[in-house]
Amino acid sequence: MLEPDLLAASPAGLAELGRLVRDIAREAAAGLRRRGGPLPAMSPEELTRLVDEQFPHGVVPRAGAGRDAVLALARACAETTVDLADPRAAAHLQPPSLAVAAAADVLAGIFNASVDTWDSGPYAVEIERRLVKGLCRLAGYGPESGGVLTPGGSASNLQALLIARDAAAAKVRDVRSGGLTGFGLAPLVLCSELAHFSVARACAVLGLGEEAVRTVPVDRRHRMRPEALDAALRGVDPGTRLPVAVVATAGTTDYGSVDPLHEVAAVAREHGVRLHVDAAYGCGALFSDRLRPLLAGIEEADTVTLDLHKTAWQPAAASVLLARDAADFTSSTGLRVAYLNPDDDGEAGYDGLLGLSLQTTRRADALKVAATFLALGTDGVGGMLDACHDLARHAERAVAAHPALVLTAGATLSTVVFRYATRDPAASDAVNGALRRRLLRTGHALVGRTDVAQDDGRRTVHLKLTLLNPQARTTDVDDLLDAVVRAGRAVEEEGTAA
Ligand SMILES: Cc1ncc(COP(=O)(O)O)c(C=O)c1O
Numbered sequence: 001m002l003e004p005d006l007l008a009a010s011p012a013g014l015a016e017l018g019r020l021v022r023d024i025a026r027e028a029a030a031g032l033r034r035r036g037g038p039l040p041a042m043s044p045e046e047l048t049r050l051v052d053e054q055f056p057h058g059v060v061p062r063a064g065a066g067r068d069a070v071l072a073l074a075r076a077c078a079e080t081t082v083d084l085a086d087p088r089a090a091a092h093l094q095p096p097s098l099a100v101a102a103a104a105d106v107l108a109g110i111f112n113a114s115v116d117t118w119d120s121g122p123y124a125v126e127i128e129r130r131l132v133k134g135l136c137r138l139a140g141y142g143p144e145s146g147g148v149l150t151p152g153g154s155a156s157n158l159q160a161l162l163i164a165r166d167a168a169a170a171k172v173r174d175v176r177s178g179g180l181t182g183f184g185l186a187p188l189v190l191c192s193e194l195a196h197f198s199v200a201r202a203c204a205v206l207g208l209g210e211e212a213v214r215t216v217p218v219d220r221r222h223r224m225r226p227e228a229l230d231a232a233l234r235g236v237d238p239g240t241r242l243p244v245a246v247v248a249t250a251g252t253t254d255y256g257s258v259d260p261l262h263e264v265a266a267v268a269r270e271h272g273v274r275l276h277v278d279a280a281y282g283c284g285a286l287f288s289d290r291l292r293p294l295l296a297g298i299e300e301a302d303t304v305t306l307d308l309h310k311t312a313w314q315p316a317a318a319s320v321l322l323a324r325d326a327a328d329f330t331s332s333t334g335l336r337v338a339y340l341n342p343d344d345d346g347e348a349g350y351d352g353l354l355g356l357s358l359q360t361t362r363r364a365d366a367l368k369v370a371a372t373f374l375a376l377g378t379d380g381v382g383g384m385l386d387a388c389h390d391l392a393r394h395a396e397r398a399v400a401a402h403p404a405l406v407l408t409a410g411a412t413l414s415t416v417v418f419r420y421a422t423r424d425p426a427a428s429d430a431v432n433g434a435l436r437r438r439l440l441r442t443g444h445a446l447v448g449r450t451d452v453a454q455d456d457g458r459r460t461v462h463l464k465l466t467l468l469n470p471q472a473r474t475t476d477v478d479d480l481l482d483a484v485v486r487a488g489r490a491v492e493e494e495g496t497a498a
Contacts (some may be wrong), residue, residue, distance in 0.1 A: 008110045015089065017110065020067065024074040031078025038089035040080040041443035047080060080244040082446070087469050088483070091448040093281055093307075095468035097315040097375035105315055108364040115149075115362045117340045124364035125352050131366045131373075135306060136322055138286045140299025146326025148356035149318065149365050153280030154198035157247070157303035160276040160357055161189065161202045163303060163323065163332045164245035167274060170331070172242060177378065186240060186402030187212040190232055191247035192259060193453075196278060199247050203363065220454065222257035222409065224248060226267050233271040250295055251282025251311075254450045254464060256392075256413030257443035258282055261297030269300075277301040280319070282413060284311025287382030291389060291413070303328065308369055311413075311468070312381050318365050321397040322450035329356045333419060387470035388414035393479070394474045395465050404485045408452055414467045419460075420488035427492075429461040434496035435487040445483040 005016035026332050040047060054076055083089060084096035113121025132147035139145075150156045165187070172185065187208040191199050193215040203212045216229045229246065236243055246268040248259040261277060268275040277298055283306035285291035298304060301324065308318040323329060334355040336343055341354050354360065370380065392411030399407045399418045408417040422431045432449075439445045448464035463484065467477070 009112075014110070017106075020070070021106065023067070023071055027071045027075040029176070031075040031080075032083065034079050035083060035443070037046075037442070037444040038083045038086035038446040039440055039443040041441075042080075043441060046192040050080065051076075085469065085471075086446075087472035088445045088480050089469065090465040090467055090480060091446045093310045093466055093468070095310065095313045098313045098372055098376075100375045101314050101368040101372045105365075107367050111364070113364045115352055115364060116354040116357070116360050116367070118345075118350045120352060120361075121364055123427055126352060126365060127364075127370050128366035131320065131370050132320065132475055134324070134373070135286075138158075139295075139304055139306075141320055141322060144325050144327075145323060146329060146356070147320055147322035148329065148353060148363070149320055149369075150357070151317045151359070152319045153196065153278065153305050153307040153310075154201065155358070156280070156307075157196070157198045157199070157276070157278055157320045158202040158205060159321050159333070159374050160303040160305060161206055161208075161245060162358075163328045164189075164274045164276060165206050165208060166332045167328070168244040184240075185242040185472040188236060188241050188243045189213050189245050189247060190229060190243065190273075192216050192218050192249060192252075194218055194222055194224075194252040194255065194257070195247055195249050195282065196253055197249035199278070207285045212244070217315075218257070221412075222252055222255040224264060226260055226263035229264060230267045230270075233267065233273065235297055236271075243271065245274045245276050247276045247278055248301070249282075250277050250285075250298060251413055253281065254415060254417055254452075255409045256281060256411070256415045257409075258294045258412065258435055261295065261300065263297075265297050265300035274302045275300065276303045276305070278305045280305050280307035281310050283307060284385040285413070287312070287378040288385045288389075289382065290386050294412070299324075312369070312372065313468075313470075314369055314372065314386060318369050328490035333357060384470035385414070389470055391467040391469075391474065391477055392416050392465070395467065395477045398474075398478060398481055402481060404488065405481065408462050415448075416465045416467075417462050419450065419462050420462075420484055422488070423492060427496075431488060431491050432461045432463055432494045434491045435484065438487045438491055439483060442487075445480050445487075447480065447484060 005012040007013045008017055030354050084094060113124040115121050115125050117324055118125055128149060136145040136147060149158060189203055200210045200213045204210045214232060216224050216232055219225050231244060244263060246365045250258045265275050282295060285295050304322045306320040308314045309316040333348050341351060392414045395416040396410035399405045399416060404421050406419045408419060410416060419428060420432050420435055422428045436447060436449050439447060448466050449461040450462055450464050452462045453459050
């Protein structure tokens with residue numbers, strides 16, 4: 001006999017859900033109290049052993065153990081997963097999620113609505129439409145614009161390049177989703193040398209080949225040089241190559257630098273090439289009066305990626321692809337499927353969002369995002385980015401003033417890149433890499449790592465603070481930097497294997 005509270009969206013199920021969420025939160029709070037930093041104080045092998053011991057028969061048993069098993073999972077998860085709300089978590093573009101967003105996300109789970117068809121989730125469809133409209137307005141787009149939520153910035157960039165590929169193919173021959181190489185033309189996608197790797201991966205997936213990507217050099221402030229882009233486009237032989245898109249980045253992953261969007265848009269326009277702006281990281285500036293000027297010109301892009309699971313503090317995933325002309329979606333993903341959205345249903349108003357997306361079943365991710373803006377307003381979210389920007393500026397000053405640290409790049413948005421200054425310069429890469437692992441091992445501090453091209457072409461290891469906790473204080477940043485220096489000294493004394 002199945003329990004009456006088995007299904008979430010029943011009255012009994014909702015009552016049980018309330019109890020379960022309360023108990024899970026209690027267990028998670030107990031788990032959190034047992035930790036001393038953003039990561040568990042153990043090695044990967046120790047964690048593997050711990051989880052093996054917790055689940056000697058794996059996590060897919062034949063017979064379930066009921067709610068106690070769930071509560072044990074919650075406690076162990078809170079104790080040993082990453083704690084992004086810890087002020088010493090500063091590694092990745094992965095923010096702590098907002099309580100309001102996590103709570104509203106429960107709605108997506110309860111009702112399991114899907115936005116592909118109207119009858120799979122009518123309310124969620126309406127909310128996504130309104131969310132997209134609001135974001136288009138903030139980006140400076142007009143009434144013809146449109147957009148869709150996607151599972152991430154990589155997916156948004158992929159879909160933007162799909163649209164660009166199809167538009168380019170349509171230019172040379174009126175075909176839908178045609179391969180460019182079939183026309184004897186090698187496709188070309190231009191982006192800065194600091195563009196996210198998902199651009200190249202999208203080219204590979206779309207059959208353009210990673211070799212379609214030509215990188216344009218950046219200036220000292222890590223921004224694409226528009227004159228170099230212009231030169232690259234002037235050098236294109238129209239008999240052999242077909243420019244598909246220029247991709248500008250508004251918020252590079254490491255530096256937060258924003259390509260000069262007006263200038264890049266002007267060059268792209270002059271050469272008749274589509275412009276995509278990857279604002280996966282920089283999108284938070286849409287909500288901030290202080291930082292919005294960085295995005296001036298974004299409205300000139302044909303398409304824009306926004307990752308609200310980065311700088312709008314959403315639980316993943318909440319990425320959005322916007323298009324200045326919503327018809328772009330129709331030509332690339334517009335699709336009528338007999339069992340989902342037949343023409344006559346659509347004509348009668350029963351249309352979902354299937355034709356905008358590469359997915360079919362699609363989660364109601366718009367609910368948590370809408371709930372966030374409804375609760376906090378764009379001002380509330382923008383204020384959070386301002387707070388992180390303040391922290392990054394503090395970190396920049398603190399690194400510059402610290403005798404044991406060397407500043408590589410200061411704050412544009414909320415990242416700062418630097419290095420621990422080793423006594424032996426030849427040991428810099430090994431020591432900086434090892435000191436970060438040492439911090440991981442203690443679980444006390446979580447800083448990022450990247451490599452940076454030097455003038456002679458060598459790439460050297462650097463550290464990075466990605467500051468996305470708006471409640472962290474400047475003293476937390478100071479603690480993080482002290483932890484880096486202490487770990488650096490310990491590694492120098494004990495060796496990089498420590
Ligand atoms: C600039 C930029 N674009 C795209 C992405 C990919 O986003 P996602 O991890 O959501 O796929 C990232 C990830 O950090 C990024 O920094």
